[in-house]
Amino acid sequence: MVGVNTVETEDEYIHVRFRDPDEFDEIRTPDWAENPAHSVSEGSEVRMGQAEGSDDWKVESVLIQKNVGEDKAEDQAKEIVEKIESE
Template identity: 60%
Template structure:
């Protein structure tokens, strides 16, 4: 985890530096995987600069949740998607 931001609606857990990506999206398939771990959560994926590779940029864990639980849930979501 690179950083954790505690916002109003979500705890935003950054997995990778957003500056490393050309494009960042929130695909439905990734959100469905996130929702299966923590209902209402979202995943942002990105295409790495100079590459065709897509990977997780960040996970947004919907509140109410404390920061420690959000980080643990984000780790579970990343593991589920990236293996």
């Protein structure tokens, strides 16, 4: 599993970044990722990136609601990534 790159609080979300967004040609928030994300942290979002010339989508970052706090957000984001990558 990929490790956490940075954790930053912005607006109403804590951004737990796993990969540099510059690695990707395209970044989306796919609907199918909502189920594993919400099963761990209600209201969270998963941003997936696709590198140029690749068919693979990888987790770029997970957004956790700010009221959770940064430490807990990092743990929840890791759990969400584990669920997505094991599917």
